[in-house]
Amino acid sequence: MSEEMRFFYEGEPEPQTPEELEAFMNDPERSRGYPGMLPAEDITAEQLLEQTSAVNTQSVVDTTDLPETTPEPGDPPAEDADPPTVVAAGPNKDATGVPTNTEIWVVFSEQVTQAQMALKGSGGEPIAGVSRQENEDIAQFLPEKPLTANTRYTVEVSGAKDAAGNVMPAPHSWSFTTGAPDTDPPTVDGTDPAADETNVPVDTAVTVGFSEAVSGVQISVKDPSNATVQGTTAGDTTTWTFTPTSPLATSKAYRIEVSGAKDGSGNVMTPYTWTFTTGETDSVRQRA
Known part of the structure; x- marks a missing residue:
């Protein structure tokens, strides 16, 4: 009977090349055939496990003729039958x-x-x-x-x-x-730069924080000659920012007026004004 399976003793390295395999198979000190092995086309995975366990060895398969075994299917995943709540x-x-x-x-x-x-x-x-x-x-x-x-x-x-x-x-x-009608207008609860702040970098943007979510905010920045600084205003709900198109001038006092902010009940803010002064050089603002 031709050998379809061979066994080698525990701890032996598995051959990596045809030459190593031939030397391995011809060395009785390292491996041997199992005389009672069934033909490859008839052997099952259970029988293979039984044979290898009996000799307490590891196995090297010399043939590709072993039949493939299909694992038994487990329980299918549970179907989702619970509606959302x-x-x-x-x-x-x-x-x-x-x-x-x-x-x-x-x-x-x-x-x-x-x-x-x-x-x-x-x-x-x-x-x-x-x-x-x-x-x-x-x-x-x-x-x-x-x-x-x-x-x-x-x-x-x-x-x-x-x-x-x-x-x-x-x-x-x-x-x-609902409760009583909301008659309280939104208010400014913080600015950057702060009121009367000095040595403000010329590349600064003006940020305004409100007491509640608002829309329709208008921020106007004017130089000492009352000329309006060009720029854009944008915001989300409670924080709005004016970004000048160009850097401000050095050593100048600027006046900022915020108006038009309206809350969800239609209450409009009272205009809010403050001033700040830029620094003497074209410094760049360092933020945390």
């Missing part, structure tokens, strides 16, 4: 005194698509606005205008579908009540 929401359920410009949002238990939010007034009338998904697990409702003071509203969330196709089985709803 709302795990957090704002304003809180049954909250009172809610600002009329409040943010309305929900967080889902998983990533979803097709989520829809609707808002209704105290009489069930729909409130105009936009439903959108901020992230894959967060949805928002943006009213077209500030809510009415001292009014109960109901939010309804529906349609959210997860990646497995599970849809919310029923809408999720809750209510809250």
Whole structure:
């Protein structure tokens, strides 16, 4: 019977070349054939394990004729049958005194698509606005205008579908009540450069911080001759920045006026003015 399998004693290096394999197979001190081995086409993985365990050796396969064995399949992954749910929401359920410009949002238990939010007034009338998904697990409702003071509203969330196709089985709803109307205008609560600051680098930008989220901000910078400095104004919600098109002049006092900032309730700020003075050289501002 031709040898289809050979065994070598534990600790022997496995041959790497045909010459090493031939020398290895012809050296009884290092390896031997197993006389009772079944033909390669008939042997199973279980029988091979039994034979190799019996002689406490490692094996080198001299043939490529061993049949392939297919592993038994395990349990298939569990199918996702759980629909998405709302795990957090704002304003809180049954909250009172809610600002009329409040943010309305929900967080889902998983990533979803097709989520829809609707808002209704105290009489069930729909409130105009936009439903959108901020992230894959967060949805928002943006009213077209500030809510009415001292009014109960109901939010309804529906349609959210997860990646497995599970849809919310029923809408999720809750209510809250707004408080008194917001009549407080936004104010400036910080500037950079600060009021009356001196030796300000000529390449500085002017930053203004507000007491609340605002829009429509206008920042005007004027030199000692009352000429307007050219530049651009940009911001996000509470922080806005004026960036001059060109560096400012040295040793000059500049006047800054901020106006037009409007909060979500439509309250407009009182104009705010301050001054700062640039340094004597064309220094570059060092920021932390």
